[in-house]
Amino acid sequence: MNLWNLNALFPYSYCALRSQVLIRFLNFDANWPDYEYALTVADSHLTDSGIVIDSRYRLIAPLGRGSGSQVYLADDIRLRRQVAVRVLRKSYADDPTFLEEFRSEAKKSITLNHPNLVPIYDWGEQELPYVVTEYLSGGNLRDLAESAGSISSSQALLIGIEVAKGLEYAHKRGVAHLSLKPTNILFDFESKIRIAGFGISKTLANFSSVDTATLEDQRYLSPEQVNDRRVDQRSDVYSLSCLLYESVAGNQSSEPSHNTGDGAPLSDRIESNLELFGSLATPLKQASSEDSNERPNAGEFLQLLIKETSRQSRPEPLPVSTGLGLEKPIPLRDDPILTDLAKTPDNDGRILRFFKKIRRRINRWIWLILMFAVVLVTVGAIYFASQENNDIASRIIPEVTGMTVQEFNEIVGDYWNLQEALDRLDGTLPGTILRTTPEAGQLLVEGGEITYFVSQGPELRPVPKNLIGIKLSDAEALLLGAELTLGQVTDELNEDYPAGVVISVSIREEQIPTGSPVDLVISLGPALRTIPPNLVGIALEDAQTQLTLEGLQYQVIEQYDGSISQGAVISVSPESLTPVSRDAVVELRVSLGPPAEE
Known part of the structure; x- marks a missing residue:
């Protein structure tokens, strides 16, 4: 037998039977797969269950109640899973302004997808406004703190980090909670931390005055919410600091969290208990500032908490409860929220039991055959009707x-x-x-x-921009990698690039179709130079000038020669008119005149 905790998913007082248990058993219903789950409610009237919302969600038992709504454990008939359904009071259903904001916030909240947020599966307003979320069985932060008395600062730091992650994600997408309380911090059976109530809590807060809020609710409101000043996402950061303070301080946290004249501001109380909070005190004091402009946002608060982890001891596992602790049973049919949904004649229960008995006695395969036959008849009727109806072409x-x-x-x-x-x-x-x-x-x-x-042809591919100055083989590899091909290759003499290097690309477009050829021009290196003629017999300076103009270098060798005047060129090597590469060295032998007589 698997026991599930039916603790409230939102700020509610419990109102279900202590004897409710979740069990698995074989062939509970002939139409259900083997070992399908079901919830049995012992010592309860049969009329307490079976109310169906929007022809899909069958309510099983109330989980908790708040100022504007109630949460129920329910079966999703379509997907065969347990969910939590939050049903709002009829007074809200009659308010067009509320419904408009409800739709807007529900549409935004259903798009949120984060490991630290309770996912919203569905919402609607057919009978009464409702929101469907995942059902978590591990209870909430208030249950945890009350059962343990208080938690350590390292445990609170762990909770704060996970909650801040969820707030940062939602805030970046323009969604604020504005009603964050310990009962909104939920745990699954693996002790993973989730935030519940995004969207609907904000809408309820906007349409409820602070005066109508319970004393418990007011403990976590920011000063700007209490004093009806401008509210932004940093109000959630303040509320988070309040519930972390309360979880660690335990019985010491009975005063209001904000300065209403009834007690010291929260930041002062944290300052007076530095030893209790340890390294958690610094980020909590910043987050609990009375001035919202001095408060960090969710992302900044998350970084402050992460920074303090190095100075905290490793937290003990969170003492999450998975047992049942529900009291004060209230029959669903007596629930004022559901007065427009529940049908109370005595015959309802008898008829329901009668049909359940019939359904249990029909074999699953018979149902499948009947359903298949109905589908065939329906399809055939539609087909023949479409053949005969000339108005719909x-x-x-x-x-x-x-x-x-x-x-x-x-x-x-x-x-x-x-x-x-x-x-x-x-x-x-x-x-x-x-x-x-x-x-x-x-x-x-x-x-x-x-x-x-x-x-318009193949997809466009970007032409590589680093083709010039690389070898032809490397350029071809780049083109193949870009899903292009090497086109015509042309050789040209070039004074700036060595032989075998790409010097230009024929394509001027930045993108061309897949497989298009790209033409390249390859350098043959600099042009050959010719050693100038008639260098022998001229002055050294003139020979040097002619060689330099040709782009050649020279080496001067002096020697005595009686037949050539001093300073004139005796010989050139290589000889004049010989083709040589650029920067080749030409040897010039220059006369020093006749040798000196001894």
């Missing part, structure tokens, strides 16, 4: 992928309203149809709109 959209626009128009004619759009796809020819919206095979009425996408 529709056709199946044909498969046109690969056709030209002209071919497509010839097939379709003017039966549908056609809209053209352009797209690219590798392996397709320009001008052919890629796909349609709606897709081929779907039924579309006459005059309906079809958007067909015409190919």
Whole structure:
């Protein structure tokens, strides 16, 4: 037997039977899979269960009650799972302004997806406004603190970090809680920490005055909420500091959390208990500042808490409870919230029991056969009715992928309203149809709109920008990696790049279709130089000037020569008119005149 904790998911007083237990058993219902779960309520009237909201959520037992709503453990009939359903009072259902904000906040909250937030599965307002969330069986922070008396500062630091993560995620998406309390901090059976109540708690807070809030609720409101000043997301940070303070201080935390004239501000009480809070005191004092402008936001508070982990001892496991502790049973049919939903005639229970007995006695396979037969009859009726009804004309959209626009128009004619759009796809020819919206095979009425996408050719690929200055083999590898090909290669003499290096790219576009060739120009290196003629016999300075103009270097060797005047060139090596590479060294032998006589 598996026992689940039915503690409240929101700020509620418990109102279910102590004898409720969750059990697994075989073949509870002939239509349910083996070992499907069910909830039995011992010592309870049969009329207490079975109320169904929105033809989907069958209420099982109340979990808790708040100022504006009540939470129930329920079965999701469609998905066969247990959920928590929060049902709002009828007074809110009659307020159009409330319903408008309720819809807005519910739409935003259902998009939140974070490990530290209780996920919202569904919401609606068919009979009464309601919100469906995951059912967590590990209780809440208030249960934990009351059972343990208090928790250590290291345990509170762990809780604060996880809650701050969830707040930071929600705040970045423009969603504030504004009603954060210990009963909103929930645990699953693995002690993982979640925040409940996003969206609906804010809406209820906006439509409830501070004066109508319970004393317990006011303990966690920020000063700006109590004094009706401008409220922002940092009010959640203040509320988090209050519940962390209360969890550690235990019985010492009976004073209001804000300065209402009835007690010291929370930051002063933290200052007076530095030894109790340890390194947690510093971030708590900042988060509990009376001035919201001096308060950190959720992300900053998270960093402050993480910074203090190095100075805290390793926390003990959280003493999460998974047993039942529910008191003060209230029959669902007597619940004032559900007066518009519950049907109370005495015959209701008898009829319900009668049909349950019949359903238990019918074999599952018989039900499947009957359902299959009903489906076949329904489909056949729809088909024959559609054949006979000439007022509703529709056709199946044909498969046109690969056709030209002209071919497509010839097939379709003017039966549908056609809209053209352009797209690219590798392996397709320009001008052919890629796909349609709606897709081929779907039924579309006459005059309906079809958007067909015409190919402009393969997808565009960026041309690598670092081709110039690299070797041809490296350039080809880059082009293949970009799903392009090497085009025509041209050789050119170039004074700036050595031979075999890419010096220019023929493509000027930044993107070209997949597989397009890219032409490259490769350097042959600098042009050959010719040693100037008639260097022998001229002055050394003139020979040096001519060699320099040709881009050649020279080496001067002096020697005595009686036949050549001093300072004139005797010989050149290599000889004049010889082709040489640029920067080649030419040897110049220069006369020193006749040798000195001894």
